Amino acid sequence: MHTATLLVEIGTEELPPKALKSLSEAFGSALEQLLQEHNISAGAARLFASPRRLAVQIADVAAQQADQVVEKRGPSVDVAFDADGNPTKAAEGWARGNGITVADAERLKTDKGEWLLFKAEVKGQPLTKLLPDFVEKALAKLPIPKPMRWGASNVQFIRPVHTITMLHGDQLIPGRVLGVASSNHLLGHRFHCPQGATLTHADSYEKTLEEAWVVADFAKRRQRIVDGITAAAKAANGTIRKDEALLDEVTALVEWPVALTASFDKAFLNVPKEPLIVTMKDDQRYFPLEDADGNLLPKFVFVTNIESKDPEQIIGGNERVVRPRLADAQFFFDTDKKTSLADRVPALANVLFQKQLGSIKDKSDRIAQVAEGIAKLLGKDGSVAARAGYLCKADLVSQMVSEFPETQGVMGMHYARNDNEPTGVAEAIFEHYLPRFSGDQLPQSIAGCAVAIADKLDSLVGIFGIGQTPKGDRDPFALRRAAIGLLRIIVEKDLPLDLADLIDLSKQSFGALLTNDNVADEVLEFLLGRYRPMYQEQGVSVDVIQAVLARRPTRPVDFNQRVHAVAAFRNLPEAEALAAANKRVANILAKVEETIPNKIDSGLLNAGEEISLVKALEEAELRSTAALKQNDYTGALKALAALQKPVDAFFDNVMVNADDVAVRGNRQAILQRLRNLFLQIADISVLN
Structure with missing residues (x-):
């Protein structure tokens, strides 16, 4: 089947910069999903987003849906025919709905019975017929909190739409989306290429826009900004503090980024740098410059959307714009200093x-x-x-x-x-x-x-x-x-x-x-x-967190020590068997109805394995207790790990629920002691 690159672009007025990335990702994801749901084979997708466009370029898209065999099961044979073998109304209604007679129906036999079956081959529809509807549906799924209307139309979108381009290879796919007819005309840079550009092939999209002064790939445009502001900062003997959100926003505001350096009056540096930085970043989307010690310099880098023949004009304009904002900050600071913080406290009663x-x-x-x-x-x-x-x-x-x-x-x-x-x-x-x-x-x-x-x-x-x-x-x-x-x-x-x-x-x-x-x-x-999300973010597995939470330690430092100890214990070769043993012990003890003795009676020990386990418990308890006195939970668990072999031998060879009541209670006391040793740290029975 013929395949080619598919290109879909929506050309608009300037899109909201903080929403641009999420809109682009949602559009691409929705379009890919629709192609998949409708059995149109497709390759990898690339997303493009700039202030005036959302676009998706998908490789190796089939020109037509794959043919499908549709099967529709009807009523069971018992219901489809009466005692004389004549079709019932249920069978006839089902057959009529599928455009056949009951006699034309096939049979489906399973272990549970036999049913009427209709099978038909459905020919795939061409992409040219389906795509406009796909694009409409994909756009309808975008996270747009406040859609707007424009002109006399009832069409709604996040911003007015000027162009729609749907190209499969070099074939223009006709259709209307959001009331706009598809064409191969692309919006160029608003100032450098106001006449726009003509796209002749879906594979040429990025290059065509580059020639129209538009860097359509968001990541490439962002990197160009990073390179530009870094070079400008170096030339000004300054550095720019990392701010990913500001970078994303500036990338969403320009199509042809050019970094320039401007300055402001040194007198403003008498104001603490934080409000100056806030006004430059938040109000103007500038990148403030700092020296090697983190002190603010009287300079900033900004990104313009035009490659000017006279950049000094643009620099001067930005300097004039920022001056009154910095002056406001200076005025607020000078005014605020006239009233002490202590004198301001009573005013908080009104907030x-x-x-x-x-x-x-x-x-x-x-x-x-x-x-x-x-x-x-x-x-x-x-x-x-x-x-x-x-x-x-x-x-x-x-x-x-x-x-x-x-x-x-x-x-x-x-x-x-x-x-x-x-x-x-x-x-x-x-x-x-x-x-x-x-x-x-x-x-x-x-x-x-x-x-x-x-x-x-x-x-x-x-x-x-x-x-x-x-x-x-x-x-x-x-x-x-x-x-x-x-x-x-x-x-x-x-x-x-x-x-x-x-x-x-x-x-x-x-x-x-x-x-x-x-x-x-x-x-x-x-x-x-809150411990669970906090430690999951650090890569600690949920069962480790749950094991410690089961003990409900109320000192956070203690909780932290236990979590790291259990995480280390979980990696020991003995951990799996001991976790399973603890789970088994917990289940046994949960079913005990009589009172379990507080102490183990050595006179009731008769099996070699229980004698060995009690001895191992005493030794492990000494070592773990010494470690716990130092808050060394890791050492305590390592001491208890030595119990794995005697515990396994005990369960393999000793009957806990012995007929003799005294022996049974003594063995339950052994298990209770084993369980309590681990519970001093965590409930390892919940470990997977």
Whole structure:
């Protein structure tokens, strides 16, 4: 069958830059799936996406559907014919629906009976007939939250559509999609090639657009931007901080990227660099330049969508645009410094945290109280943590943070330094927001850790305490993120804190505000539930996490040690047999109805294998106990691994449920002791 490259392009007005990649991927995936579902053979697909187009190029697409044999089973023979052998109405209706008579029907015989069968060969339809409908369906599946209409048409899409191109090899596939007729005309670069281009073959798509000043491949265009801004930064003796999201957005904004360097007045460098960076990146999509020490330079790199003969004009225009934005940041900073953070705290009473839990001022008071308590649990003076907790939200009512919310915390740190607050207080104000996202840095100071934990606990205990637990995807207070952040701080900073103690400390700070009597248990359960996604992200298998969760250790550092110990144990050659043995022991003990003796009676040991097992248990218990005193869970499990052979011999040769009640109880006591040894660390019976 004839095959050729298929090219489908939708030419539009400028598409939303932050949605471009997802739109492209969804379009390509949907089109590939439709070809597959309709038995049209196809090869590998390439996706193209630029501000004014979505395109899919698929290799080796068949010109026609494959022929198919369709089988439709009818009523059983018992139902299809009456006692005299005449067709029933059911059989005749089925046959008529398939365009045949009952006599024309074939028979299908199976072990369960015999049925009427209709078989027909369906000839495949040509791609030219099917493709326009496929493209319409693929576009209808795109994740478009707010489609728009244009002109007098009722057609809806994310942006107005100007061109549709459907080419199979060099054959134009006619049809209309979104009200636009297919043609081989492509939109060129809006300024360099406004007349557009003519596509003569699907294989020539990328080259044709390149000649029309469009780099259609998203990844290639992105790399060209990376190369351009890197070279520009080097020439300016600066570096650009890595920002994948900004790179993607800029790539989605231009079709012919050209990197240029501009500058701004050095006087703006008196403003902390964070708001300057935010306004350059978020408002203008610029790439700020820093020196080798991370200090902001009075320069930035930007990417333009045109190759100008006079780039200085473009550079000057961008410098004029950014100047008033930087001036705004300077004004906010100078104005904010006139009021201290401490003087701003009362204004937090006018900012609502949650109507049942009070204002941000109330939350700050609770954070200060709990942070001081946490610092004391860690053996530190709590005054720095308490002061940082009291001031940590004060920058929310500053002009700078009101204009640039992304700078909360960091501006609080700068304003605290301006107010001559202790260095530890200023640092903790910034650190209490950490970690802000997966993989983000953690607080470095004890005070910062204490305030960060207190803040996250306040949200968890408070929201659970009024019965508003996260459900499904609904988590308006980002409690899941807060919980994982809290656990990461404790584990990675190796803090000897117990979740139960922390929850109780936070609960006390609310006084009589909480209405949920089970808040402590529910918050603890929620925190324990965050271990699974947290450790899965690190590559730890689910059964290892479940084995430790079964013991419900409430100290995160302890949990972490157990997880890594069980993960190491799981790789030992003895692990599989011991896990199976523990599962068997758990099942046996679960069925025991009588009371199991607390101690093993050596006088009742008569089988050699049970004598050997008891001796091995005593030796393993000594070694594992010594390891556990050092919190060496890995060493303890390795000591218990020596039990594999005596345990296997015991089960192979000893009847646990002996007829003699005393012997049976003694053997159950042996198994209970074995089980308890492992349960000191984890329930390894759940290991796969």
